[in-house]
Amino acid sequence: MSSRLLKTPMVPFPSRAIIPARDLDKPPILEVSRLGIDFGGLAAVDDFSIIIGRTEIAGLIGPNGAGKTTVFNLLTKVYQPSSGAILLDGKDTSGMNTVQINKAGIARTFQNIRLFSSLTVEDNVRIGLHNHLNSNVFFDIFRLPGYWKSERQAHQMTLELLSIFGMEHMIHYKAGSLPYGAQRRLEIVRALATKPKLLLLDEPAAGMNPSETEELMRNIIEIRDALGIAILLIEHDMKLVMGICEGIAVLNYGRIIAKGTAEEIQTNDEVIEAYLGEKKEA
């Protein structure tokens, strides 16, 4: 399934950055240069630079506490970076807040699932569709035609989005009552509902069994192919990362220690050292 992807030739883009050859003729979706943040003098992320192609599936890996989720929080402006620049689709994002970032085209999921757990599956997806529905509070309260049109549209789009994971039958369930794997999938659906250009997945396979992970890998590729979006994911499951990620960046102590394809990362000495510890001199 993933062999096709692994054979994609990776080409240096401006300088040493790599993106899939098929995305070369289009400007990259995300350009991050020298991004950094420090919390009270401690540099949580430092000198972080990556480039992600239009339809690339990229991976961000690293040991626990390396700063991977902090990178996501910086990209979505949960934290304001203390240095560096983020260009989304060629546009500077400095000064934007989380809401504006989402409207500009980045959607994300969370490592510790953050669903609207007291609401139904349908409501969760419809909340994701919020900025793509045309009703307003006046239409809503007085049930004017604009309300009904927007609700019909929302229902249709919700079913379409849920069909990605075959979850249409769960539409009336409470989000909090779903099994763990389904909650993770619902979070992805909700993120996709905002029609992003770049999807950030924070440990999408956490807590999934091997067969669920296998299916998730297929789903991620399907989403990319169907919607033509870029995906950046954080994951500890190496089978998933090595299986579907075209470009991988390895983070350790807030710094990128290696970038490359799966093969390059697997044979990189510094990466092996970061994960397994220093090689003992004989």
Next chain:
Amino acid sequence: MKKILKLKKDTRKNLITYGMIILAFLIVRFLSASGNISSAFRGQLVPICVYIVMAVSLNLTVGILGELSLGHAGFMSLGAFTGVIAAIILQGSVSNPLRLAIAMVLGAVIAGIAGLVVGVPALRLRGDYLAIVTLAFGEIIKNIINTLYVGIGENGFRISMVNAESLNLGERGTVIMNGPMGAVGIPKLATFASGFILIMVTLFIVLNLQNSRSGRAIMAVRDNRIAAESVGISVTRYKLMAFIISATLAGAAGALYALNFSTVVARKFDFNTSILILVFVVLGGMGNIRGSIIAATVLTVLPELLRAFNNYRMLLYAVILILVMLVSNNEQLKNMTKKFKGFFKIKRPSDLKGGTARE
């Protein structure tokens, strides 16, 4: 029957709530016409309506938005005195029902503006700040109104903060608000029917809001602020929206309340009243509109019913409150009601297989 079963669950729940109110209204109307209602209870009808509206509107802030407000009576107070002033100024120029409607709308607008002024700074903060700010707001409003002298006379509409004489109303002037003595000479415009209409309007607004794009955004903010922001929902905007609508409805209820009595003092709308309304909401269930209606009705009637026990009235009231809290949080009782419900449950297609309820 089949058609009702095919309706969405939320729609069905809302129809039951509306039906409950209409039925209660008709029964009381019928009993009243046949002379089966005591005069004491008849005097309680408008306050019951007012407290239902207060409870439902506070539920919008506390239950649906998930922010604690301890100054809901402050908005009621603003609406009450605005309504009284409007009603007295308009005396003789328009018919009574129209005068009542204008008084309620003006009371609602002024309370809504106050909601905006309080909400803009307070709702941008996180945590319990709104509770503290609304608590202070209620006290500030009470104290300001206590020092306010308002009248209408030869020189037109006058406001003073010194005393009634300084208004210079002339011979034929009327003092509308007389400082700590409150508003006096209020025309009794409020009727049970107008209270019923206000409840229906409130339910229409709150229930429609809840099941819509805006309402879902409000509940998203309640359930998970960070996730709501991550899907592009402006948290401050929807917090403000819910809070202002809540304040507006409280203002309308306040106007209706004041126009039911000949005098009203600012002390009536103090911290205790705010807490009483919060008790209705908590007892009825956070976010549960029908629960708020029932709790507001029962707890307004209860002190009157307990009048026979005179000295032990408030003690019994407290004991009943504690009992209800214990019973409604009892696991075993909850399981029993669940079984009971399951026994009578009507099988609907959407229970078995999702996605078919809409068609």
